[in-house]
Amino acid sequence: MPSSDPEKSPPRLTRKWWAGLIGGLVMMAVWSLFNVLVDPTGEFGLSGRFVFNRVPPPAVIAAGTTGNNPAFFTRAIRETEGDVFLIGPSRTLRGFDTCDRPEVLRVAGSAWGLRDLGRVQDTILEGRRGSATLLIEVGAPTAERPEITNPAQAAISTALSPRTSMFSLQTVLHSLEGEEKRPATYAPCASLESAPPNWVEAERSVRYALGLLDMSPRSLAQGRSDLLDLADHADQVCRLTRTQHRLIFFTLPSSPAPSPFDAYDRIFQDNAVRIADDFARRTPGQGACAISYVNFADHPPGSPSQQTLWRDREYWSDYVHFSPELGAIALGALLGPPPASGA
Amino acid sequence: MAALFALACRWRPTAAPWVLVAGSLLFCLAAGPQTLAFILLSILGNFAAMVVIRRMTSGSTGRKLAVTVAVLANLTPLVAFKLAQQVVPVVLPLGLGFYTLQQITFLVDSQKAGAERLGLLRFAAWGSFFGQLPAGPIGAYGRMAPQFARMGLTPPAAADIARGVALVLAGVVKKCWLADPMARKVEAVLIAADLGPVTPLEAWTAAWGFMLQLYFDFSAYSDIAIGVGLCFGLMLPINFNSPLKAATPGQYVMRWHMSLMAFVRDYVFEPVFRVARKLPITPTSRRYGIAWAMATLVAYLVVAAWHTAAPWPLFLGFCVALLIILLQFARQTRRGVARTASPAELVARRFVGQVLILSCAAVIALMLLRVQGHQLERLTPALVDVDGVVRLGADLGRSLFAGAGGGLPEFYPNARLPGVRTLAMMLVVTTIVLACPNTMQLFGLVEVDGATARLRWRPTMLWGAMTVVLLVLALVGVTRPVDQYGFIYAQF
Numbered sequence: 001m002p003s004s005d006p007e008k009s010p011p012r013l014t015r016k017w018w019a020g021l022i023g024g025l026v027m028m029a030v031w032s033l034f035n036v037l038v039d040p041t042g043e044f045g046l047s048g049r050f051v052f053n054r055v056p057p058p059a060v061i062a063a064g065t066t067g068n069n070p071a072f073f074t075r076a077i078r079e080t081e082g083d084v085f086l087i088g089p090s091r092t093l094r095g096f097d098t099c100d101r102p103e104v105l106r107v108a109g110s111a112w113g114l115r116d117l118g119r120v121q122d123t124i125l126e127g128r129r130g131s132a133t134l135l136i137e138v139g140a141p142t143a144e145r146p147e148i149t150n151p152a153q154a155a156i157s158t159a160l161s162p163r164t165s166m167f168s169l170q171t172v173l174h175s176l177e178g179e180e181k182r183p184a185t186y187a188p189c190a191s192l193e194s195a196p197p198n199w200v201e202a203e204r205s206v207r208y209a210l211g212l213l214d215m216s217p218r219s220l221a222q223g224r225s226d227l228l229d230l231a232d233h234a235d236q237v238c239r240l241t242r243t244q245h246r247l248i249f250f251t252l253p254s255s256p257a258p259s260p261f262d263a264y265d266r267i268f269q270d271n272a273v274r275i276a277d278d279f280a281r282r283t284p285g286q287g288a289c290a291i292s293y294v295n296f297a298d299h300p301p302g303s304p305s306q307q308t309l310w311r312d313r314e315y316w317s318d319y320v321h322f323s324p325e326l327g328a329i330a331l332g333a334l335l336g337p338p339p340a341s342g343a
Numbered sequence: 344m345a346a347l348f349a350l351a352c353r354w355r356p357t358a359a360p361w362v363l364v365a366g367s368l369l370f371c372l373a374a375g376p377q378t379l380a381f382i383l384l385s386i387l388g389n390f391a392a393m394v395v396i397r398r399m400t401s402g403s404t405g406r407k408l409a410v411t412v413a414v415l416a417n418l419t420p421l422v423a424f425k426l427a428q429q430v431v432p433v434v435l436p437l438g439l440g441f442y443t444l445q446q447i448t449f450l451v452d453s454q455k456a457g458a459e460r461l462g463l464l465r466f467a468a469w470g471s472f473f474g475q476l477p478a479g480p481i482g483a484y485g486r487m488a489p490q491f492a493r494m495g496l497t498p499p500a501a502a503d504i505a506r507g508v509a510l511v512l513a514g515v516v517k518k519c520w521l522a523d524p525m526a527r528k529v530e531a532v533l534i535a536a537d538l539g540p541v542t543p544l545e546a547w548t549a550a551w552g553f554m555l556q557l558y559f560d561f562s563a564y565s566d567i568a569i570g571v572g573l574c575f576g577l578m579l580p581i582n583f584n585s586p587l588k589a590a591t592p593g594q595y596v597m598r599w600h601m602s603l604m605a606f607v608r609d610y611v612f613e614p615v616f617r618v619a620r621k622l623p624i625t626p627t628s629r630r631y632g633i634a635w636a637m638a639t640l641v642a643y644l645v646v647a648a649w650h651t652a653a654p655w656p657l658f659l660g661f662c663v664a665l666l667i668i669l670l671q672f673a674r675q676t677r678r679g680v681a682r683t684a685s686p687a688e689l690v691a692r693r694f695v696g697q698v699l700i701l702s703c704a705a706v707i708a709l710m711l712l713r714v715q716g717h718q719l720e721r722l723t724p725a726l727v728d729v730d731g732v733v734r735l736g737a738d739l740g741r742s743l744f745a746g747a748g749g750g751l752p753e754f755y756p757n758a759r760l761p762g763v764r765t766l767a768m769m770l771v772v773t774t775i776v777l778a779c780p781n782t783m784q785l786f787g788l789v790e791v792d793g794a795t796a797r798l799r800w801r802p803t804m805l806w807g808a809m810t811v812v813l814l815v816l817a818l819v820g821v822t823r824p825v826d827q828y829g830f831i832y833a834q835f
Contacts, residue, residue, distance in 0.1 A: 013501045013802045020807025028811055069824075157822035160815055208759055211534050 032159040040167035041067070043158040047075040057174040060167045068109040070119045071154070077123055080105045083130060084335065087120050088112070088137030091252070091320065096327035104331070114141050114226045121230065125237040125245055125289075133246045134234075135334055139254065140271045141223030142214050202318035203260055209320075210264060220271050228278055235288035250294040251275065252301075252330055255319045257311040272297035294334070301333030345504065345574040352498035352576075359495025360468045363575065370473035374437040381420070381436040386470045389413065389446045390463055393453055401454070413450050417443050425652040438476040440649060440835040444606050445481055446470065451610060452485035459488035468494065474571030478564050478832040480582040480602035483609070490577050499576035505810070506800050507573030510786050512813035514566030517782070518830075519820025521772055522559035526828045528552045528758075528765055529713070535757035536718040543732045545758050546725035548769065553713050554705035555772050557831060558587060561600065564830045566782050580605070581788050585781045587701060590693055592667050595700055603646065612642040632672070639671075640664045650712065650835065659707055712831070 038053045039046040040060050048054055056064075064072035077085070082103040086096055093108035107120050117136055124132060158164050227249070234247055254268040255261055272295045279293035300310035306329050309315050315323045344366040351358040371379040392413040399406035421443045427433045449470075452458055461469065469491045475482060532549035535541050541549075565582035572579040580602045589595035597604055619634035640661070647660025684692065706726060714722060725731065738752035754762030780795040787799045800806055821827070 011502050011802050013505055016804040017505065017802040017807040020804035021810055022807075023804075024808040024811025028815055153822035154824060157819055157824065160819045161823070204757070205759070207538050208535065208757075211538050 028160070031165065035159045035161070035164045035168050038168035038171050040064075040171045041069060041158055041164060042072045042074045043069075043155055045074060048079065052172045052175050053168075054175045056167075056171045060170055060174075063167065066110075068111065068116075069154075070107075070109065070112070070116045070123070073107045073120060074123055074127075076105060077107065077120075078127060084133045084135065085120075085124055086135045086137075086331070087117055089139065091139070091322065092137045094317065095252075095322045095324060096331060097324035098331075101331070101335075104335075113144050114138075114223065114230060115144050118230050118233070121234060121247075122237070125234060125243075126241070128245075129243070131243055131245050133248070133335075135331075136247065136249045138227060138249055138251055138275070140215065140220060140268045141227050143219040143222035144226065197313070197317050199313075199318075206255075206261060206319045210261070215264070215267055220267070220274075224271070224275055224278055227275060228282065231279070231282065231291050234291060235284055238289040245289045247289050247291045248294060248334060249275075249279070249292070250330075250334065251297045252322065252326075253297055253310045256313040256316040256322075258313075259319055261319060269297045296330065296333075300329075302329040345499075345571075348575055349498050349504075352495050356495040360464045360491075363468045363494070364464060364471060367468070367471035367473040367476065370476065371437070371471065374477075378437040381439060382442065382471050382476070385417070385442060385446055386467050389417070389449055389470070390466055392416075393450065396450075396454070406454075410450055410454070414447050417446050417450070422652070425648070429652055435834065437833065438478065441479045441481055442470060442476065444603070444610075444649075445484070447610060448481070448483040448485065448606065452483060452488075455485070458485065459492050461488055461491055465491045465494065472572075472575075472577070474575070474577075475568045475579055478561070478568070478830055478835070479600075480565055480568060480580045481606050482579055482602070483606065486580065487577075494576065497576070499574060502802050503573045503576065505802065506786060507570040509800065509806065509810045509813060510570030510573065510782065511567050512570075512810065512817045513782050513786070514563040514570060515817040516813055516820060517559050517563035517566065519823075519827075520816065521775070522556050522563055523825070523828050524768065525552045525556035525559065525772065527826065528760060528768075529556055531755075531758040531760050533714065533718050535759070536714075536721040537716065539757060540721055541725050541757050542735065542755075543725050543728045544735055545755055546722045546728075548755070548758075548760075548765065549713075549722065550702075550705040550709045550726065551773075552769065553709045554587075554701070555769075555776065557708055557712070558583070558599075558776065559772075560828075560831050562782070564832060569788065581783050583781065584783055584789055585776075587704075587776045589700060590697055592670060592700055595704060596667075603649070607642045607646055611645050612638045615641045632675070635671075636668045639668055643667070656710070656712075659710060663703075663707060 036044050037046060037050070039049075040053070040056055041047075041064060046053070047056075082101075082105050084101075084104045086092060086098065086104050086106045086108070088096075088108045089112045090108070090110040092106065093110065096106055096108075098104045098106045109116060117138070121134060121136065124134060231247065231249070234245070238245055251268075251272040254265050259265060276293055276295045279291070282291070284291060300307045302309070309329070310322070310326060315326050317323060344362070347366075348359055348362045351362045368379065368382075371382050392409070396406055396409050396413070399409060421435075421439055424433060424435045424439065428435075449466075453460070469482070469484070469487055472482075529549050529552045532541060532545045532552070535545065536549070562583040569579045569581065582600060582602050584598045584601065586595050586599035589598055616634050616638035619637045620631055622630060622634065624630040624633055643660050643664030644657065647657050647663075650656060650660075709722070710719065735752065735754075742751050751762065754760075755765060780791065780798065783789045784791045784795050785798060785800060791799065
């Protein structure tokens, strides 16, 4: 009973209780320090800095690339020899095969919104000395949901998570035992494969996803405004670092035809037109980045024969995700043809 | 703030209530100026009302009338907000539903002979205590006033603070690792129900998942409130005692949100019963039976109305009350009948009874507090879709025993939840609810014996280390990158 109850006096805290508490806190501190120093998820910017965390095993890399945490790509961005960054949501992840383009690093994650894209953009612009090209795929940006965790919370969560410890252990063992000096790659170059589409399931899936989205005019207007803020912020960074980067925001067709989501398609296309208008009205400042927006939403990229493919369901894995063949066409339109093999 | 309070207790005991009141008012201010205004109005208004009431002759009609007017004045904003919610989306001032009831206990209890008389400062400390303000437990004046009268005379014991901190952490762990994951499952099913029909398994996952979410969410909040209370040397009433282990509807009701049920028993049921038993009905047994039924009906309607003023939940509350009354009358009439059931039959009956209680409670909670719009139309048929259950069973049987290719059937085709993982999680959480000791037992706030008594909190090395484990789990829980949900009952 508490002290307010005069009937029973509470037990006194014993030395053993203090020993248990302090011992536990020391263990917690050691455990967190280990996670922070090994930094298998890239959260603390220490990944790859020491002998014991030089080479994460493939399983850790795979978990990171599919884990949707933009922080994981910090090391890849720092170490890549390429100067083109392809950034976007799951469409970018599943639709662009960058194996034959060593100059391109794909940095993408499922359900990434403008907040995640902005975080990646900042990491690249603030960390690179030479100029870079950022290709950023945006669909129909909407008002962002409140941030689930801020960076400080994410750091605490990562430092204390048992999952991080498991990755840390694997990374240390692999780094100390392995022959490799650095990980082969962060962007897996196995060709992207898409399973035969199940259109019934695909329709259900999109309906469910759309149920979670706020596509109201107000939300879309907020998304467009946030996108412009992203571009303005890039300008500021370019001015501060005095490095002129090139940023190309682009929107690709939302779904194939026929699609049961015509209404969504129309909203998507109208919104892309408005984004294009917004970007056309932007006035970049002195020493700013070269920023442009390319609207492929209703005029797909490629030659006339290739443009028809964008409406062909055979080239889509579902109603949202286009195939790597179409991704190659889009990348060709944005960057030109890939370098010849072996070059 | 607990440290400031402890320092005040040690060096300047008269300042201790000031510290608590200042902290509570800051807490209200952080919740919004509306919350602060309402709580200040409630505290000052009720204290002033009691000053006036105490000057009236005890037992006089004028005094009774004044108390009635004061009670109605307390209820008016609550009723107005609840009714307004039916028309426009209105957010209640934080904790309004809880401190309104607390203040009613003050108006009733403080007139009783020998009741503790608190000065304005200590009364404000009781009425605004931030630990329990958002969602209880409802600390009736009669029980809590003596503790607030002694507040500050001795500092809270270190062991109580240690136990309180561990209980707060246990509450946070419950919320983050049990209630919120359930909330995510329920939300997925309800979004699916917004978009189209759902399967029976999905509907029952929503119903039972919401029951578990509600239990862990609210009991987690209660743990945190009681833990905070311990850090200030206060013993708040317990609010949950494993209600889902109940074998009868009565047990279930009295072990769930115990402080509300105690309020309803003492301040609604008993007064109504006292009046109704004077009705001119003979014989006496029938008169008492009818009085009991009337009091029960009113009590359940009050509980339903306290939750929401929507007509459908009120009707459900009425139906539950009728069911309980009928069950009680059935038990009364069968009391004289010799029991011939074998022990196995009794166990089976108990099991079936428990499943029925939990199923009804789950469905009612879902309907009462969670579903809206099309969800109700789509969930209701799915909950009773026997064909769907048979189909799922047949699919499962085929895939398990007939070796049909393609693996297990899809358990959640509309809600898009990972089937096996979701079912495993429901099973684990259900096992925790039905088979494990609750936090009140583990932290020595209710009497236990046997193995649970050995596990109970003590100032040992194990519990010192356990506090750190709870701290780690709580920290990871509140910081991990998933949606966090607010406490459900903080909206009442």
